[in-house]
Amino acid sequence: MCGIMGFSGNLKKEQESSVDVVLNGLKSLEYRGYDSSGIAYYDNDDRVIKYIKKSGKLTNLSNEFSCITPLNSDAAIGHIRWATHGRPTDENAHPHIDCTGDIAIVHNGIIENYVVLKNKLIKKGHKFTTETDSEVIAHLIEDYINNGKSFYEAVRLSSLELLGAFAILALNAGEKSIAAVKFGPPLVLAQKDNNIYVASDISPLIEYTNDVIYLKNSEIAYFHYGNLEITTFKGKKINKTTTKIDWDASRAAKSGFSHFMQKEIYEQPARLLDAFSSRVMYNDGMKDNVVNINKIKIQRNALGSNENTQNSFNEVFAGAGLKISLEGLKLTKNDVLNSSKIVFIACGSSYYASLAIKYMMEMICGLPVIVGYGSEFRYENFPVSQNDIFVGISQSGETADTNSALEVAKAKRAKILSITNVPGSQITGLSNKGVIYTHAGPEIGVASTKAFTTQLLCGLLLALYIREKSGFIPQYRWFNSQNIFKDLVELPKKMEKILFIDETLKDIAKKYYKSSNFLYLGRGILYPIALEGALKLKEISYIHAEGYPAGEMKHGPIALVDENMPVLFLLSNNMLASKTISNIEEIKARGGRIIAVADYEPEIDGLSDLIRIPETLEVLSPILYTLPLQLFAYHIAALKGTDIDQPRNLAKSVTVE
């Protein structure tokens, strides 16, 4: 949790200072925590470190700084906080300063041995002023400097003493330099000319450059102006390579939408295309080629606009034998054939995506799949063998619960792969069998939307890939790449059709936004989507909502239903349709108000509201059903006037257990 940003450089633009750069960066990181913030900067005129820290949103901090511009400063570090140790007060906000005022630090993570260190330092005369675990870092560095060490050495030796998880930026007045330390939470560096930037993730950096350097655990970057040196905690110098990021800075802006969440919901058709278009190949008899989605459209037009894509698809690729290509995945045929089980590990929405992917995998590959919460799995006595394939799913790639659980599996020599949105994130380093990137681009809204639907898509591609590798033909013979891809190419358009009914969803939201409780019910592959829909509503509107398997209602929760309870059903025209309709009747009989999201016109009387969405293959249906639920939650929250992009108590990446 928390976000940190640092800058040291030579700013040419008049009136721009390091504080502007850091403040601007913190805006992109605000999704990581927003209960307080602060910046420490080196004042070039007075030659001292100064700082401001404020509880509440980042605007409180920028208002304070707006009163003291113009500032003359070339180096600054900043922090945006999601409180763990110590209340979110002005005092407990970062930066933390040592006794001399020459060292300022910001920290993301937890220092587990802070009590021991603090007591030791207090005995030596250090004065502490906050309730946080982080303050100990500033005093520890100071203590080493008092003992004759250079700033870099003091930071290095302090890093060796700290236990827990930490990404630290330390600013030093004497050398006007910054040290960035990574052990656990992420840190990414970027250099442009004589300017060096460091941040918790790439979103504040892509404005300046797309070439970044990921620090690994136990590494320290030490820099001032354009001079950058990276070493290990043992002091060994290392040369790091830069990674090119394909994220576009404009994607991190609201672009006319009222909220990031709304924009990210609307981006989904395009992001879905990004996620699959380069990953489906066909063989023209000579070699494998990437399927060109545009070619399918061109053929369709040539055939006449009334032809559907499936006809043109057959024209273009008849018998071509589609293959899934997942760049960077190192899962071999033997890995798949020898695997005893596939285990998905994730948290929150990513856990619900994993649950839906379980259904996809079982339909497509016929392999048993187990899904575990990161926070639970780590402490279970779950038998892990070296033949197991573990798949971690995480938008941020930083979720401590997920990553710790994968570390447990890895220690037992299981094969690890991951599905993530963030290049170079911690989960990628754990994945000895490779990474599938969701290509969703920066997701700023705290409630996951486009990351979730692209995770579903990547899970589907993984299932097809595993099926190709293994040659398994489960009972669903029909579910091969060829047939699924025919429907997949239609999916972005069908998603757009759902976005077209946004106004209808808003009208429906107006009828329900005063409700205090909701039930979301679904069956089979749509049950995880009921869970996700309920989570979206809870997170951003603060209305209590429960996701449940529709068939389980009668075993207890039906007691909750009365005329005040809106019940949202996910209804699909599949073999479970009649059973779900029976469940609807059970709710109707108890007076519940029923909203149905359906891909056909169900013959049921007494529905309060019907949300019609396009039909697709059952295995793809989770992607389509998610959209109306996101929009519904969004409109309810907007009507209630909650803070949609930064809901209370939440942070986007949960880097503590």
Ligand code: F6R
């Ligand atoms: C829900 C949400 C959270 C995350 C969860 C895992 O909208 O965003 O539930 O899904 O914290 O985060 P990642 O996917 O980054 O591991």
